[in-house]
Amino acid sequence: MRNVLKSAVYTLYARRLAHELSDAPLPRHIALVMDGNRRWARQNGFQDAGIGHRYGAEHLDEVLGWCRELGIHHVTVFLASVDNLRKRDAGEVDNLLRMIEEVIIRRLAGPASVWQVRTAGRVDVLPDSTRHALKSAEEATRDKNAAFHLNIAIGYDGREEIVNALRSLLDAERQAGRSLDDVAQQLSADQIATHLYTSGQPDPDLVIRTSGERRMSGFLLWQAAYSELYFCDVYWPGFRKVDFLRALRSYSARERRLGS
Structure with missing residues (x-):
């Protein structure tokens, strides 16, 4: 009886939040730092903390469904940094990558998926x-209806992305026959942006990080310059729809100054 009552209260609260957002400005692009998989597993009594990666991978599919329901057409997810892949235990990294291959990529590439996938990293x-x-x-x-775009940030480092974008820009300008002096005189932020992993997409309006950590960890350093930030104390596998709706409510209540 208690669980039934709790479920009913949760459902009513989620509906109320959704109603509050019905006429609110929503982000076009959300970036997600899916943090806390291992801590969630330990908190829930799993001996193998890596099990949290499976739950986290499967949960992404659900969260993408929430984005689709609300008409959020661009999502970037931070799965693993270069440091994660280099410094963590080899067995844990192998398990994480296997989950990414088996759960996330298999589902996203399936015929039922509406997301156009791009790798960032x-x-x-x-x-x-x-x-x-x-x-x-x-x-x-690639040939799906391009209404929904998903960037998978894996093997990602924000500083390296900017360096690589500059290298790509300089190489393109060299091939076009322009001198380094000409490039330096005409260089602009928009030119650099066209060589980032998210080229052609709007910058993220909202960055959500789970697990209670309050830092960016090098994620989308260029693109998130004017993003609104939302830090959520729950671990990623436990990130509920009401947590997601609360983040959107917080975003919609803010006055975006875009650098001013």
Whole structure:
């Protein structure tokens, strides 16, 4: 009886939040730092903390469904940084990448998925199987209706992204026959932005990080310059729809100054 009452209260609260957002300004692009998988597993009594990665991977599918319901057309998810892949225990990294291959990429590349997938990060630091899975997902979704776009940040570092964007820009200008002096004289932020992983997409309006950590960890350093930030104390696998709606309510109540 108690669980039934709790479920009913939760449902009513979620409906109230959704109603409050019905006429509110919503973000076009949300970025998610899916933090706290291992701590969630330990908190829930799992001996293998890596089990949290499976629950976290499966939960992403649900959260993307919430975004789709609300008409949020651009999502970027931070799955693993370069440091994560290099410094964490090899067994844990293997487990994380296997979950990404088996759960996230398989579902996103399936015929029922509406998301067009793009990889954001250094695929050269990934094992062959993960690189192949990401490439397959991109190819399988390339010709989908481009209404919904998902960027998968894996092997990602925000500073490296900016450096690589500058390298790509300089190489393109060199091939066009322009001198370094000409490039320096005409260089603009918009030019650099066209060489970022998210080129052609709006910058994230809202960045949500779970687990209670209050830092960006090098995520989308360029793109998130004017983003609204929302830090949620729950761990990623326990991130509920009401938590998501609260983040959107907080966003809609803010006066966006965009740098001013």
